[in-house]
Amino acid sequence: AEHPYNHLTDTLDNGRIKFFNPQKLNDPRYDKLPLSIRVLLEAAIRKCDGLYTKKEDIQSILDWQEQQNKAEVPFSPARVLLQDFTGIPAMVDLAAMRDAVAKHGVDPSLVNPRCPTDLIVDHSLQIDYTLKNQEMELIRNKERLQFFKWCSKAFKNVNVVPPDFGAVHQVNLEYLSRVVQLNEGFIYPDSVVGTDSHTTMVNGLGILGWGVGGIESEAVMLGQPVSLTLPQVVGCKLVGSINPLSTSIDIVLGITKHLRQAGIAGKFVEFFGPGVSQLSAADRTTIANMCPEYNATVSFFPVDQVTLKHFKTISDQEKLELLESYMKAIKLFQSYEDPSEDPHYSEVIEINLSSMVSYVSGPKRPQDRVAVSSMKEDFQSCLDEKVGFKGFHISKEKQETRVPFLHCGQEYKLAHGSVVIAAVISCTNNCNPSVMLTAGLLAKKAVEAGLVVKPYIRTSLAPGSGMVTHYLNTSGVLPYFSQLGFEVIGYGCATCVGNTAPLPEAVVDAIKQGELVACGVLSGNRHFEGRLCECVRANYLASPPLVVAYAIAGTVGIDFEKEPLGVTAVGKEVYLHDIWPSREEIQQIEEDTVISSVFKDLGERMEKGNTFWNNIECPDSVLFPWDQKSTYIRKDSWFPSIENAHALLFLGDKVTTDHISPAGSIARVSAAAKYLLSKRLTPREFNSYGARRGNDAVMTRGTFASIKLQNRFIGKPGPKTLHIPSGQTLDVFEAAERYQREGINLIILAGKDYGSGNSRDWVAKGPYLLGVRAVIAESFEKLHKNQLVGMGIMPLEFLPGQNADSLELSGKERFTITLPDSLSPREQLTVKTSQGKSFVVTALFDTELDVNFFRHGGLLRYVARTLL
Numbered sequence: 001a002e003h004p005y006n007h008l009t010d011t012l013d014n015g016r017i018k019f020f021n022p023q024k025l026n027d028p029r030y031d032k033l034p035l036s037i038r039v040l041l042e043a044a045i046r047k048c049d050g051l052y053t054k055k056e057d058i059q060s061i062l063d064w065q066e067q068q069n070k071a072e073v074p075f076s077p078a079r080v081l082l083q084d085f086t087g088i089p090a091m092v093d094l095a096a097m098r099d100a101v102a103k104h105g106v107d108p109s110l111v112n113p114r115c116p117t118d119l120i121v122d123h124s125l126q127i128d129y130t131l132k133n134q135e136m137e138l139i140r141n142k143e144r145l146q147f148f149k150w151c152s153k154a155f156k157n158v159n160v161v162p163p164d165f166g167a168v169h170q171v172n173l174e175y176l177s178r179v180v181q182l183n184e185g186f187i188y189p190d191s192v193v194g195t196d197s198h199t200t201m202v203n204g205l206g207i208l209g210w211g212v213g214g215i216e217s218e219a220v221m222l223g224q225p226v227s228l229t230l231p232q233v234v235g236c237k238l239v240g241s242i243n244p245l246s247t248s249i250d251i252v253l254g255i256t257k258h259l260r261q262a263g264i265a266g267k268f269v270e271f272f273g274p275g276v277s278q279l280s281a282a283d284r285t286t287i288a289n290m291c292p293e294y295n296a297t298v299s300f301f302p303v304d305q306v307t308l309k310h311f312k313t314i315s316d317q318e319k320l321e322l323l324e325s326y327m328k329a330i331k332l333f334q335s336y337e338d339p340s341e342d343p344h345y346s347e348v349i350e351i352n353l354s355s356m357v358s359y360v361s362g363p364k365r366p367q368d369r370v371a372v373s374s375m376k377e378d379f380q381s382c383l384d385e386k387v388g389f390k391g392f393h394i395s396k397e398k399q400e401t402r403v404p405f406l407h408c409g410q411e412y413k414l415a416h417g418s419v420v421i422a423a424v425i426s427c428t429n430n431c432n433p434s435v436m437l438t439a440g441l442l443a444k445k446a447v448e449a450g451l452v453v454k455p456y457i458r459t460s461l462a463p464g465s466g467m468v469t470h471y472l473n474t475s476g477v478l479p480y481f482s483q484l485g486f487e488v489i490g491y492g493c494a495t496c497v498g499n500t501a502p503l504p505e506a507v508v509d510a511i512k513q514g515e516l517v518a519c520g521v522l523s524g525n526r527h528f529e530g531r532l533c534e535c536v537r538a539n540y541l542a543s544p545p546l547v548v549a550y551a552i553a554g555t556v557g558i559d560f561e562k563e564p565l566g567v568t569a570v571g572k573e574v575y576l577h578d579i580w581p582s583r584e585e586i587q588q589i590e591e592d593t594v595i596s597s598v599f600k601d602l603g604e605r606m607e608k609g610n611t612f613w614n615n616i617e618c619p620d621s622v623l624f625p626w627d628q629k630s631t632y633i634r635k636d637s638w639f640p641s642i643e644n645a646h647a648l649l650f651l652g653d654k655v656t657t658d659h660i661s662p663a664g665s666i667a668r669v670s671a672a673a674k675y676l677l678s679k680r681l682t683p684r685e686f687n688s689y690g691a692r693r694g695n696d697a698v699m700t701r702g703t704f705a706s707i708k709l710q711n712r713f714i715g716k717p718g719p720k721t722l723h724i725p726s727g728q729t730l731d732v733f734e735a736a737e738r739y740q741r742e743g744i745n746l747i748i749l750a751g752k753d754y755g756s757g758n759s760r761d762w763v764a765k766g767p768y769l770l771g772v773r774a775v776i777a778e779s780f781e782k783l784h785k786n787q788l789v790g791m792g793i794m795p796l797e798f799l800p801g802q803n804a805d806s807l808e809l810s811g812k813e814r815f816t817i818t819l820p821d822s823l824s825p826r827e828q829l830t831v832k833t834s835q836g837k838s839f840v841v842t843a844l845f846d847t848e849l850d851v852n853f854f855r856h857g858g859l860l861r862y863v864a865r866t867l868l
């Protein structure tokens with residue numbers, strides 16, 4: 001059938017490349033839409049099929065001004081990103097589908113994902129290596145890797161990134177993200193949904209994307225759009241110019257703080273305004289990665305000149321020109337020149353970048369922040385004040401103390417505020433390369449200006465990783481660090497300041513003699529208290545370049561604005577602003593050395609693959625040769641029998657849907673509360689389960705979280721159960737999670753009228769996500785029974801007159817339920833226990849359709865499979 005929006009087709013590159021041009025709608029509303037919404041619109045137009053994406057949806061998106069926060073719209077991202085945890089079930093499903101269609105005489109090679117899928121294998125390997133049973137894990141990994149390798153060869157549209165190429169988000173940023181996609185002569189914006197929590201980082205590169213759950217990502221892979229409420233878009237307008245002393249970290253943290261205070265949960269944030277062009281691609285991805293901090297869905301930086309420059313290192317000129325003309329043709333390119341072209345946002349937050357000043361923390365606690373500009377005054381007041389969090393209480397006359405001492409044959413003097421330790425550490429909060437580069441460039445310029453660091457100061461450089469040393473070296477700044485005395489002492493936080501060499505004895509003596517408040521300055525973010533030498537009473541955390549600056553100054557009692565950093569051998573005064581590198585300079589070096597070498601390195605390794613991966617043998621077959629012995633990769637059987645299952649719960653009569661999925665408030669001590677606290681919510685913000693129906697992490701934890709739940713494993717009512725293998729009493733969720741980790745199937749034992757009460761949308765999904773595969777009860781509420789079937793959970797009924805007590809079940813035995821090859825409605829099945837008992841139950845599939853749903857693992861999968 002003809003595409004309903006064929007009339008919007010436009011071409012580029014002398015007609016060789018086609019695209020849908022929403023501007024041809026001639027709708028004045030298009031030019032006012034936030035750019036992120038334009039991305040949604042383009043995708044809806046391109047994917048419009050009258051089934052999943054309808055013409056009404058395009059109208060709703062165009063009418064965003066009116067429809068925001070109201071209309072549900074579909075979004076078909078350009079690609080799906082899976083990490084191997086979620087990748088396995090999705091890929092096993094696909095492979096099993098090939099078997100199934102082959103059985104029906106259809107060519108199995110027709111079964112492929114409909115949405116391009118990238119599968120990054122590193123994730124679980126990292127975790128597995130930390131397990132005790134390493135050898136076993138390696139074998140298991142091999143099975144998995146074989147399977148993944150087979151997937152990469154057998155399926156179209158599947159790209160497998162082998163292990164050891166980096167963490168998911170890094171590979172996504174540096175290898176997979178391409179701003180536009182070119183597919184069969186069609187060009188369209190890149191966009192992504194991923195199962196990795198760092199997925200939002202790519203929004204820093206103008207690529208719309210966010211994280212979704214496993215089931216959702218599988219649906220997208222099978223060609224279904226994500227459904228979302230048309231979001232509100234907060235325009236974050238950046239104005240003013242960046243304070244010269246502020247590093248990228250200062251700016252990222254400053255912007256994050258603003259956004260957190262603004263309360264933009266669940267919304268899109270989109271950056272605009274003249275200040276945006278001052279932020280490098282690395283700054284932007286870091287800000288975009290902070291989304292969870294302020295709870296926005298995405299922080300979107302539309303494509304601009306900075307984005308293009310970032311991709312210059314990996315794209316040839318021709319591709320970049322195509323990209324630019326395409327993005328301009330559909331108005332997805334930002335120039336910031338003409339404010340009248342600014343989109344209309346739901347609301348606008350203005351941030352003046354000049355207000356993001358640089359801070360240091362100290363002198364005693366990391367939470368005491370001092371603006372660098374007021375450091376001198378602040379240190380003075382610390383000397384004056386009585387002893388406390390900040391004060392040292394040094395009398396006025398003693399504040400003037402100067403203690404001379406000899407070091408290597410030369411006389412120096414120490415005073416209050418003298419720096420004796422300076423450590424440049426690239427710890428977690430300094431992983432943005434520009435910050436270490438700034439420090440290196442400052443060192444270079446200081447050396448070139450003729451400045452030195454006094455030799456008695458203990459200086460050190462801990463780059464955090466070989467990669468940091470590598471780019472410090474490539475950019476040519478490493479030798480200058482070393483000339484100032486900052487030698488590489490080792491890697492990682494393990495070698496943080498605690499390991500620096502002791503201070504020279506003469507220095508220690510001088511400090512003691514004058515009872516001086518000597519200072520340490522370091523750029524780490526941990527190990528604050530008591531890690532530096534005992535005789536160093538004031539410790540400051542500062543950005544790496546400021547560590548270099550204070551080391552050169554030799555004191556923290558300096559006002560960089562008014563006082564020179566140092567005096568050269570020929571008597572020339574040099575101020576900090578004389579040698580502080582400009583952002584342009586830093587960004588240039590970052591693009592030239594860091595980014596290009598990272599891209600190049602990753603690209604080359606991808607080409608070559610690694611020996612381990614290359615050596616993995618894998619079949620060339622169209623169908624996967626399942627090894628039924630494998631504990632890791634096993635075809636999801638069409639009739640998933642239940643083997644050696646434990647009972648998650650042992651329940652009595654009249655368990656209602658309110659016990660199964662309570663709608664009330666979230667108790668302060670519950671698995672859901674623990675989760676929400678980990679997301680930095682306060683108990684007052686918890687709200688009710690009912691209000692949080694959209695969040696599967698909360699709802700799974702809320703399943704069986706009723707305080708009225710009567711579990712026979714536990715003497716009193718409450719949302720607890722027994723983890724039978726360990727004998728521990730745990731929250732139901734925690735027990736279920738543990739069983740899942742142990743690969744143990746779960747069932748539920750219950751009495752009469754299981755599942756009575758109001759219908760709730762999580763009553764079947766919740767137990768399913770907890771790993772429950774069957775419920776054995778004396779009787780079921782019909783509606784609930786249907787929901788269980790729809791979710792792929794077996795409703796099994798004891799024979800009339802029988803129940804757990806009459807069968808003398810303790811609930812602690814293990815249960816095996818074998819299914820016949822073909823199942824008929826209301827078929828009787830035998831349950832065997834590990835105690836050697838067996839009893840008969842009726843499988844409550846009332847119709848062939850019920851059997852069908854169940855055979856496919858539930859309604860969702862049934863639909864997905866029919867689609868294919």
Ligand SMILES: *[C@@H]1O[C@H](CO)[C@@H](O)[C@H](O)[C@H]1NC(C)=O
Nearest residue numbers: 239240241351352353354355
């Ligand atoms: C930003 O703040 C600086 C310093 O406070 C001020 O001089 C400047 O005018 C402000 N810029 C804008 C656009 O508000």
Ligand SMILES: *[C@@H]1O[C@H](CO)[C@@H](O)[C@H](O)[C@H]1NC(C)=O
Nearest residue numbers: 263265266294295680681685
């Ligand atoms: C985070 O987002 C969720 C979903 O939009 C919202 O319910 C919650 O209140 C937000 N929390 C914070 C701290 O903003």
Ligand SMILES: *[C@@H]1O[C@H](CO)[C@@H](O)[C@H](O)[C@H]1NC(C)=O
Nearest residue numbers: 469470471472473474478488
């Ligand atoms: C820095 O690079 C040079 C030249 O490529 C090399 O010889 C040297 O070993 C490198 N130093 C470090 C610390 O990596």
